[in-house]
Amino acid sequence: MEPKEYRQRVQRLEPQRPIARNALWAFVVGGIICLVGQVVQSGLMAVGYTEETVKAPTAIIMVFLGALGTALGVYDRIAKLGGMGANLPITGFSNAVVAPAMEFKQEGAIMGTGARIFQIAGPVIAYGLLTAFVVGIVRFAIMGGKP
Amino acid sequence: MSVQAVGQIGQRGHLHLDATIAGAATVVGPFEAKGPLGHLFDRVVKDELCGEKSYERAERFLLRSAVELLLDRRGMSATDVDLLVGGDLLDQITTTNFAGRDLGVPLLGLYSACATTSESLLLGGLAVTSGATSTVVAATASHHLSAERQYRFPLELAVQRVPTAQWTATGGAAFLLNRDGEGQARIVAATVGTVQDYGLKDPNNMGAAMAPAAADTILRHLRARRQTSRDYDLILTGDLARAGLPLLVELLGEEGEHPDNRLQDAGVLLYSPSQDVHAGGSGAVCSALVLASLVLPRLKSGELHRALLVATGSLHSPRSYQQGETIPTVAHAVELEAIV
Numbered sequence: 001m002e003p004k005e006y007r008q009r010v011q012r013l014e015p016q017r018p019i020a021r022n023a024l025w026a027f028v029v030g031g032i033i034c035l036v037g038q039v040v041q042s043g044l045m046a047v048g049y050t051e052e053t054v055k056a057p058t059a060i061i062m063v064f065l066g067a068l069g070t071a072l073g074v075y076d077r078i079a080k081l082g083g084m085g086a087n088l089p090i091t092g093f094s095n096a097v098v099a100p101a102m103e104f105k106q107e108g109a110i111m112g113t114g115a116r117i118f119q120i121a122g123p124v125i126a127y128g129l130l131t132a133f134v135v136g137i138v139r140f141a142i143m144g145g146k147p
Numbered sequence: 148m149s150v151q152a153v154g155q156i157g158q159r160g161h162l163h164l165d166a167t168i169a170g171a172a173t174v175v176g177p178f179e180a181k182g183p184l185g186h187l188f189d190r191v192v193k194d195e196l197c198g199e200k201s202y203e204r205a206e207r208f209l210l211r212s213a214v215e216l217l218l219d220r221r222g223m224s225a226t227d228v229d230l231l232v233g234g235d236l237l238d239q240i241t242t243t244n245f246a247g248r249d250l251g252v253p254l255l256g257l258y259s260a261c262a263t264t265s266e267s268l269l270l271g272g273l274a275v276t277s278g279a280t281s282t283v284v285a286a287t288a289s290h291h292l293s294a295e296r297q298y299r300f301p302l303e304l305a306v307q308r309v310p311t312a313q314w315t316a317t318g319g320a321a322f323l324l325n326r327d328g329e330g331q332a333r334i335v336a337a338t339v340g341t342v343q344d345y346g347l348k349d350p351n352n353m354g355a356a357m358a359p360a361a362a363d364t365i366l367r368h369l370r371a372r373r374q375t376s377r378d379y380d381l382i383l384t385g386d387l388a389r390a391g392l393p394l395l396v397e398l399l400g401e402e403g404e405h406p407d408n409r410l411q412d413a414g415v416l417l418y419s420p421s422q423d424v425h426a427g428g429s430g431a432v433c434s435a436l437v438l439a440s441l442v443l444p445r446l447k448s449g450e451l452h453r454a455l456l457v458a459t460g461s462l463h464s465p466r467s468y469q470q471g472e473t474i475p476t477v478a479h480a481v482e483l484e485a486i487v
Binding site for chain 1: 200201296300301302303304305306307308309310311344345346347352355359389390393394397398401426
């Protein structure tokens with residue numbers, strides 16, 4: 001059999017991914033995480049933070065919750081159900097940094113945790129910076145140095 | 148024994164072997180003990196770390212304890228073993244090599260991923276048949292969490308697995324081979340697999356990548372032996388799982404072989420569907436666990452007369468698939484007979 005023919009057969013017999021169910025759970029789990037974020041933000045605003053100053057402490061608390069959930073071994077289970085609904089919020093980014101940090105502790109603080117902590121988040125950070133740079137150049141080209 | 152009686156490894160050849168599997172021992176993790184074969188394993192470790200400080204050390208513990216259990220039961224010590232053949236999935240097969248250091252037995256470390264079990268039995272059987280050694284231990288081990296660390300993602304990382312993904316089994320298994328003619332089963336023949344590659348690239352669908360290797364080896368073995376699949380009570384592949392087994396059935400069917408429910412897969416048998424292991428089990432130890440716990444006792448009791456073990460391996464590495472390489476696969480066949 002030709003490899004191409006075999007690959008078509010593999011596709012034909014491959015079990016279907018439960019896309020509708022996954023999407024629904026991603027919506028529910030992502031929604032709950034965002035709701036928690038909203039409760040945190042509203043709580044902070046009730047104790048005196050303004051719309052401008054509340055963003056940073058909210059993100060810090062959500063990052064902490066993501067890290068805590070990862071350390072307790074809960075976050076991967078939430079993501080098993082919620083998929084991208086758990087990956088996309090900032091708690092997911094926190095998980096992507098904390099999980100390898102925990103994982104590579106066995107290989108030591110320098111070559112383990114230190115070298116591998118951004119193994120998953122690294123590409124997001126690198127290309128996030130690149131995108132910001134390109135957008136910045138485009139903005140400068142159109143609008144000049146004006147704020 | 149003359150060299151010719153052993154047969155020939157080659158494109159059309161196969162090996163005539165005459166070795167006895169005198170005994171087997173299995174050690175498994177707690178998750179495997181919850182599967183349908185759980186009550187058939189010799190020893191269950193309490194937790195995934197096995198009291199060690201890393202999962203790599205735990206995997207080594209599993210291999211070593213399987214070998215020690217095998218020898219202890221027969222009142223043997225490591226000094227009674229002429230040769231240890233075996234392997235595992237970790238880089239530089241450290242599990243096997245480090246366990247070899249602890250055991251102090253002449254060691255041939257092997258790697259053919261999940262096909263290592265049949266490769267070990269084949270080479271161990273060949274060593275015994277040729278008269279080069281009288282007592283060989285064939286051993287394999289794998290660990291779900293050390294394999295996840297090496298091949299996939301950090302353990303706590305939030306990832307959703309796909310339905311074709313397989314679950315690396317945690318355990319160690321060891322087989323004692325000699326020519327005493329007493330024990331669980333005889334190894335009578337074997338076929339060395341050729342590496343197959345149909346251009347599949349998805350490491351989350353190894354069953355589909357390995358099915359052509361299994362088909363090729365089974366068909367070559369049957370032709371060389373002038374048999375059909377119906378001459379066997381059981382053909383046990385390991386580990387195509389639920390994604391790969393239907394492909395193998397189709398490939399064999401096109402060549403006129405319809406083994407029907409004689410064809411079983413270790414990856415399907417090791418776990419129950421409620422354990423949520425997706426397509427099924429995998430790992431160097433998966434087919435060894437099913438062989439030791441399910442197949443050998445049935446060969447011994449006479450429930451099965453002839454069985455063919457066809458362990459299959461995906462030969463990629465994390466680096467090879469990151470570089471866009473396809474997944475080469477291999478399967479080795481070992482034919483087992485009941486001792487009459």
